[in-house]
Amino acid sequence: MGDNKLSVTAASLQPELWTASANEALQIFVTDSEGKALNFQPTFTYPIFGDSEQVFGYIDLVIYLCFDHYSFYPFLNVKFSEKLEDSGIEDPKKILDEFLPESTVFKDEIKWRDAISKEHETYKIPGQSVGSELVNEGSRFGIYKIDLQSEAGLELHKRLQILVLLFIEAGSYIDSKDKLWDLYVLYELPSAEKKEPSIIGFCTAYNYWKYGGHEKFDNGVEEIRKKISQFVILPMYQGRKLGGQFYNSLYNEWLADERVKEIVVEDPNESFDDMRDRCDLKRLAQAIGVSAVKLPLDTKWSQQVRTSEKLEKRQFSRLLEMFLIYQREKQKSGKLQETLKVSSKDIRLFIKRRLFEKNREILESLDEPTRIDKLQTAYISLDQDYLRIIEGLELPLTPGRVDYNGSEHTQDSEPLQKKQKI
Numbered sequence: 390m391g392d393n394k395l396s397v398t399a400a401s402l403q404p405e406l407w408t409a410s411a412n413e414a415l416q417i418f419v420t421d422s423e424g425k426a427l428n429f430q431p432t433f434t435y436p437i438f439g440d441s442e443q444v445f446g447y448i449d450l451v452i453y454l455c456f457d458h459y460s461f462y463p464f465l466n467v468k469f470s471e472k473l474e475d476s477g478i479e480d481p482k483k484i485l486d487e488f489l490p491e492s493t494v495f496k497d498e499i500k501w502r503d504a505i506s507k508e509h510e511t512y513k514i515p516g517q518s519v520g521s522e523l524v525n526e527g528s529r530f531g532i533y534k535i536d537l538q539s540e541a542g543l544e545l546h547k548r549l550q551i552l553v554l555l556f557i558e559a560g561s562y563i564d565s566k567d568k569l570w571d572l573y574v575l576y577e578l579p580s581a582e583k584k585e586p587s588i589i590g591f592c593t594a595y596n597y598w599k600y601g602g603h604e605k606f607d608n609g610v611e612e613i614r615k616k617i618s619q620f621v622i623l624p625m626y627q628g629r630k631l632g633g634q635f636y637n638s639l640y641n642e643w644l645a646d647e648r649v650k651e652i653v654v655e656d657p658n659e660s661f662d663d664m665r666d667r668c669d670l671k672r673l674a675q676a677i678g679v680s681a682v683k684l685p686l687d688t689k690w691s692q693q694v695r696t697s698e699k700l701e702k703r704q705f706s707r708l709l710e711m712f713l714i715y716q717r718e719k720q721k722s723g724k725l726q727e728t729l730k731v732s733s734k735d736i737r738l739f740i741k742r743r744l745f746e747k748n749r750e751i752l753e754s755l756d757e758p759t760r761i762d763k764l765q766t767a768y769i770s771l772d773q774d775y776l777r778i779i780e781g782l783e784l785p786l787t788p789g790r791v792d793y794n795g796s797e798h799t800q801d802s803e804p805l806q807k808k809q810k811i
Contacts, residue, residue, distance in 0.1 A: 407473060409450040411438040414481075417555070418455040419623060422583040426455065429624040431555035437488055438481075446478035447471070454485070454551075457505045458587040460512050461548040463493040464501040488554065490547035514576065514586060515541035520638040525631055528577055530589065532638055535572040537565050546572055549591055553619050558658070560619060569596045575622075575635050589631060590622035592639060599650050615643050617654045620661060632661075637668050644699060653701045665704075666711070666778050673698060673708050674784040681788070682712040684735045710740050714775045715784055725786075741768050 411434035418426040434442045444450055449470040456463055467481050482495060494501035516535035523530040536542040546565050549572075553560040563570050571594045576586040597614040617639075622632045643649045657665060677694055686709070695705040713736045719725040744767050745752055752760050 404445070406448060407446055409444045409447060411442045411444050411452075414444060414450045415452045415454060415555075418453065419588075419625070420455070420458045422458060422585055422587055427625045433555060433558060433560075436554040436560070437484060444479070444481055446473040446475065447481075450481070452481050452485070455501070456548065459585045460505070460508055461545060461588055462501070462505050462508060463489055463548055464498065465489065465493050465495050466498070467496075488551050490544065492544065492548070509585070512541075514574075515539050515545055516572075516574070519573070520642045522578065523631075523634045523638060525629055525634060528580065530631065530634070531576050531578050531586075532635065532642075533574050533576060535574055537570065537572055538568070542572070545574070549574070549588075552591075552621050552623075556621055557619060559656075563593055563595075563618065570594075571596065573639060575631070588623070589626050590620075590635060592617060592621075592635065593619040594639075611648050612650045613646075613648045614651045614653065615649050617652075620657075633664050633668050636664060637672070640668070640672070649699060650696075651701055652699045653704075663778060666707070667782065669700070669704065669708055670711060670779070670782065670784060673700075674712070674788075676788055678786055678788040679712050679715055679784045680786040682709050682716070684713070684731060684739055686739070706743055710736075710743070710771075711775050711779055712784075713739065714772065715779050715782070718776070718779070737768060740771065741765075744768065744771070 412431055415431055415434060416428060417431060418428050420426050438444055447469040449468075451468045453466040453468070454463065455465075465482060465485060472478065486493070492504075494504060514533050514535075516533040519532050519534050523532075535545060537546060543565055550562050550565075553562065565572075572591060573594070574591045575589040577583070577589055578586055595616045595618055597616060599612040599614045620632070620636070622635070640652060643652050654661070654665060673694075676698060681694075691705075691709070695702070698705070700708070713731060716725060716731045717733055717736055720730050741764050744764060748767075752763065755763065
């Protein structure tokens with residue numbers, strides 16, 4: 390690593406030479422079970438290096454942030470060819486140290502590898518296996534609920550959590566000491582070729598207490614609203630539909646938990662929303678059948694289904710609308726029975742009614758022609774989005790729940806991002 394220093398005065402003539410993009414300078418590596426390093430770059434660095442996502446004062450700056458595949462033991466190194474001589478120049482190592490655990494090894498790669506080898510001698514996943522094993526492209530995967538009250542579980546979370554800042558827009562660290570937080574980690578399980586598990590991704594979820602009425606409260610009946618907060622699949626494992634399998638396995642686990650009354654997601658981005666929609670569509674179709682959704686909608690039946698499937702109100706409404714659009718499209722193609730036909734007009738009015746209720750305050754302030762136009766524009770946009778989501782899906786018209794693990798028609802998610810969606 391070079392440590393040549395020049396004055397700020399000389400550098401001020403060409404500041405662009407001394408300014409590096411933090412997104413490009415930061416190189417993330419995760420070893421595989423054979424010790425080879427797989428490289429990827431962050432999506433965001435502003436939580437660490439500021440809104441400009443730039444580092445000033447270095448030429449040829451490269452920041453290496455490396456992790457072991459199994460215990461995620463971190464290693465940090467900073468290299469550059471020249472550095473400005475000025476006390477105001479920030480040290481990338483000191484900045485990153487604030488976001489990394491104390492166990493992080495700096496610069497000495499041999500020390501890092503020795504530390505990994507020593508840790509692996511006794512290391513075990515600090516948690517309990519949940520759900521069934523998943524199979525993907527011939528490999529086996531398992532989900533572990535990490536014990537955040539244990540020293541090893543807390544340390545693993547400290548090693549993983551920087552990925553939240555690097556891949557989730559507006560992401561922030563959770564309070565891991567809060568016992569209401571759960572951490573689930575997806576591992577590729579050992580095989581003949583791979584002797585140790587490898588971390589593939591993770592999910593955090595918060596257990597909100599849900600008041601179920603005074604009788605349940607007096608009798609000590611616990612009810613929970615489970616909220617997915619952060620969901621990350623490492624970039625080199627995306628594109629294999631592992632995100633959908635991970636999501637579905639967690640959902641099925643919570644579906645079987647009598648304490649969990651509703652499952653929600655905090656501010657998902659578009660890719661996660663698409664994956665979630667397709668998974669939920671398959672699950673709901675297998676539970677009730679697409680043909681069960683008829684207009685006018687039976688509100689009592691609707692509430693019963695939503696409650697049993699533990700879906701939040703908005704998501705359930707969107708799924709019903711997609712079922713109706715699915716029926717409409719099958720009807721157009723002649724693949725829907727005559728007795729199951731639905732009116733395109735009724736579908737349009739049904740969807741517009743929800744859009745109006747959701748945006749009532751704004752729409753009522755407009756004159757009638759403008760209000761009608763806004764609603765029609767919103768409907769057309771949503772209809773096109775629904776068509777995109779259901780494209781390629783084959784949903785059962787009649788019910789028949791199966792243990793669906795999400796291996797079909799699901800897309801891997803980008804990590805969660807803040808967004809709005811009608």
